[in-house]
Amino acid sequence: MSLLSIDRELARNSYYAATAPRMESFPALNDAVTADVAIVGSGLAGLSAAIELAEHGLSVVLLEAGQVGGGASGRNGGQALAGLACDQATIEAQLGLDEAKRIWVMSLEAIQLIRRRSEQFGIDCEWQSGYLSLATNARKARELQAGVEAMAQKYGFQQRWIAGNELPDWISSPRFAAGCFDGESGHLHPLKYCLGLSQAAKNLGVRIFEHSAVTKLVHGQQVRLSTAQGSVRAGQVLLAGNVYLQEIAPDLAPTLCQRIMPVGTYIACTEPLDAARLKALIPSRAAVCDTNFALDYFRPTADQRLLYGGRVSYSTATPRDLKQSMQQRLLATFPQLQGVSMDYAWGGFVDISMNRAPDFGRLGPNANVYYLQGFSGHGLALTGLAGRVVAEAMQGDAGRFDCFAKLRHRPFPGGKLMRTPALVLGMAYYRLRDMF
Numbered sequence: 001m002s003l004l005s006i007d008r009e010l011a012r013n014s015y016y017a018a019t020a021p022r023m024e025s026f027p028a029l030n031d032a033v034t035a036d037v038a039i040v041g042s043g044l045a046g047l048s049a050a051i052e053l054a055e056h057g058l059s060v061v062l063l064e065a066g067q068v069g070g071g072a073s074g075r076n077g078g079q080a081l082a083g084l085a086c087d088q089a090t091i092e093a094q095l096g097l098d099e100a101k102r103i104w105v106m107s108l109e110a111i112q113l114i115r116r117r118s119e120q121f122g123i124d125c126e127w128q129s130g131y132l133s134l135a136t137n138a139r140k141a142r143e144l145q146a147g148v149e150a151m152a153q154k155y156g157f158q159q160r161w162i163a164g165n166e167l168p169d170w171i172s173s174p175r176f177a178a179g180c181f182d183g184e185s186g187h188l189h190p191l192k193y194c195l196g197l198s199q200a201a202k203n204l205g206v207r208i209f210e211h212s213a214v215t216k217l218v219h220g221q222q223v224r225l226s227t228a229q230g231s232v233r234a235g236q237v238l239l240a241g242n243v244y245l246q247e248i249a250p251d252l253a254p255t256l257c258q259r260i261m262p263v264g265t266y267i268a269c270t271e272p273l274d275a276a277r278l279k280a281l282i283p284s285r286a287a288v289c290d291t292n293f294a295l296d297y298f299r300p301t302a303d304q305r306l307l308y309g310g311r312v313s314y315s316t317a318t319p320r321d322l323k324q325s326m327q328q329r330l331l332a333t334f335p336q337l338q339g340v341s342m343d344y345a346w347g348g349f350v351d352i353s354m355n356r357a358p359d360f361g362r363l364g365p366n367a368n369v370y371y372l373q374g375f376s377g378h379g380l381a382l383t384g385l386a387g388r389v390v391a392e393a394m395q396g397d398a399g400r401f402d403c404f405a406k407l408r409h410r411p412f413p414g415g416k417l418m419r420t421p422a423l424v425l426g427m428a429y430y431r432l433r434d435m436f
Contacts, residue, residue: 006264006318006349014075015269015307015344016191024199026068029209029230035061037394038225038232040214041240043073044190044380045372047197048387049238051117054204056395061232062206063225065213069194071244072350076380077267077297077309079287080114081131081185082107085376086356087147088155094357094407097154102403104155110385111184114193117384123196126302130286131185132162134176140291141178148180171288172281173333187287187299190380217253219364236394239363239371240387242351253371258411259359260374264313266347268326270306270340278304281334296329305343306330318347352376353409360386360404370394370401374409 011017037053039046042064050060064070084091084107091100118125135141141164151157160181162170167179202208209230216226217237225232239245239253243262278300282288289297296310310329311319319325323345331338351373353359359374370393372386379386386404393401 010264010266010318010347011070011075012346013344014346015267015301015305016075016189018344019303020189020191020195022067022195026064026198026202026208026210029063029212029227029232032231032233033061033207034233035059035207036234037061037236037238038063038223038234039238039240040225041071041238041242041244042068042198042208042210043071043240043242044194044197044383045073045387046238046240047194047201048113048384049240049391050201050206050387051197051204052388052391053394054201054206056391058395060201060206061234062201062208063212063214063227063232064208064210065241065244067210068198068208069191071242072265072348072379073383074191074194075267075346075348076190076265076350076377077287078187078190078299078307078380079131079185079289079297080111080188080381081287081289081378082111082157082182082381083378084357084382085352085378088151090355090357091407095403099403099406101155102400104157106385106389106400106403107382108184110381111186113384113388114188114381117197117200118193121196121200123193123200125193125196126189127186128188128285128287128300128302129183129186130284131182131187132170132179132282132284132286132288133182133291134167134171134179134288135291136175136177138177144178144180144291170282170284172336174335175333176290181284181286185287185381188380189302217369219366219369221366221368223364223369235368237369238390238394239369240373242373242375243349253363253369255411256359256363256371256373259409260351260353261412262349263352263377264318264347265309265350265377266311266313266319266322266326266345267307267309268323268330268342268345269301269308270330270337271343272304273306273340275304278306281306296333298330298333306334306337308333311347322347350375350377350379354412355409357407357409358382358386358404359407359409360390360401362405
C-alpha cells in the first residue's frame with residue numbers, strides 16, 4: 001500500500017478533523033497561471049511563507065496535492081516547543097555557539113509567532129502555555145538536570161527544575177523521577193490553527209488550489225510547475241511537501257528525498273473527562289513529554305479530554321489494534337484511568353533527517369527553488385518560523401535562512417531498498433537504551 005493510501009486510512013478517526021470541520025474547500029488548478037512565488041504544500045510552512053510574502057505585496061500561488069492541513073501540520077500532537085528536534089549540542093558542533101544561539105532565539109520567536117498570528121487573524125486555536133519535560137528514571141533525571149543547567153548558563157533560558165518529591169504537584173503518575181517546566185512553550189489545536197492560516201492567506205490574496213499535485217518542475221529564470229490540469233510559472237518556488245514529495249513527485253528533487261525518511265506517528269484521545277479529574281492528572285494543564293528517544297507525549301484538550309501519543313513506526317507499517325495499544329500506553333502513565341475509553345485514534349507521517357536537524361536550502365541552476373524539510377517531529381512551531389525566514393530570503397534578506405542552510409545533512413544509508421530496514425534496526429537499539 002502506498003504512503004498516501006496508508007496516510008488517508010490513518011486520518012479517518014482523527015480527533016482534530018472531528019472538532020475542526022472545514023468551512024471551505026479550494027478549487028483544483030485547471031488553468032495556466034503566473035505568480036511571483038509558487039508554493040508546493042499547504043502545511044504550516046507553506047502557509048506561513050505565503051502569508052509573509054503576501055503581506056509584502058508579492059503574488060503567491062499555493063498548490064496542495066490533497067487538502068489544506070491534511071498532512072502532519074493538521075494532525076500532530078499539538079505541542080509547540082522551543083528548540084529543534086535535535087539538541088543544541090548538535091547545532092553547536094556544526095555551527096559554533098554563536099550561530100547555535102541565533103537558531104535558539106529564532107525557535108523562541110517561532111512560538112511568539114503562533115500567538116501573534118492567532119491574535120492578528122482571530123484564530124481560536126485553543127492555545128495553552130506550559131510544557132513539562134519528564135525523566136523516567138534517575139539516570140535520565142541527571143541528564144535532564146544537566147541539560148537544564150546548560151541551557152540556563154549558555155543560552156540564558158530559565159526552566160523550573162522539579163525534583164522527585166515535587167512531582168505530585170505537577171503530574172499524577174508513578175512513571176517519572178524528575179522533570180522541568182518551560183513556561184514559554186505550550187500546546188494548541190493544530191488543525192484549527194492551520195485552517196485559520198489558510199483563511200488569512202486567502203484574505204491576503206493568496207490563490208490556493210487543492211487536489212493539485214505537482215508532477216513536473218522545469219528550472220529556469222521562470223520556474224514552470226505542472227499539475228494534471230494546469231501549470232504555474234513563477235520567479236521563485238518553495239517546496240514544502242516533506243515526505244509526500246517522495247511519492248507524489250520524486251523526480252522534483254531526488255537528492256532531497258534521500259535525506260529524509262517517513263516515520264509513522266500515532267495518537268489517541270480519550271472520551272471527555274470530568275474537569276476536576278483531568279486537572280488532577282496535570283494541574284498546570286501543560287503539554288507533557290518524556291525524555292526517551294522513542295518518547296511518549298500527552299496533553300489535555302480544551303474539551304476536557306486527554307490526548308496521548310507515543311507509538312512510532314519506522315517501517316511505515318501501522319500497529320495493529322491502534323486504539324487498544326494506545327490505551328495500554330496511556331494506562332502505563334496513568335493507571336487511574338482504567339476503564340476510560342478512547343474515542344479517537346489516528347496517525348500520519350512526519351519527515352525525519354539523519355541528525356534530526358531541519359534541512360533548508362536552494363535548488364537549481366538559478367538557486368530560485370527553495371525547500372524546507374526535516375522538521376523531525378518538532379515542527380509545529382518551527383514550520384511557522386521557517387516560512388518567515390524563507391520569505392525573507394526570497395525578498396533579498398537571506399541571513400536567517402542561510403543560518404539554517406549551513407547545517408550539513410547526509411542521505412540515509414542503504415539506498416532505496418535497504419535504508420528502511422537499516423533505520424528499523426537502528427531504532428531498535430535506541431528503544432533498548434530507553435529501557436535503562
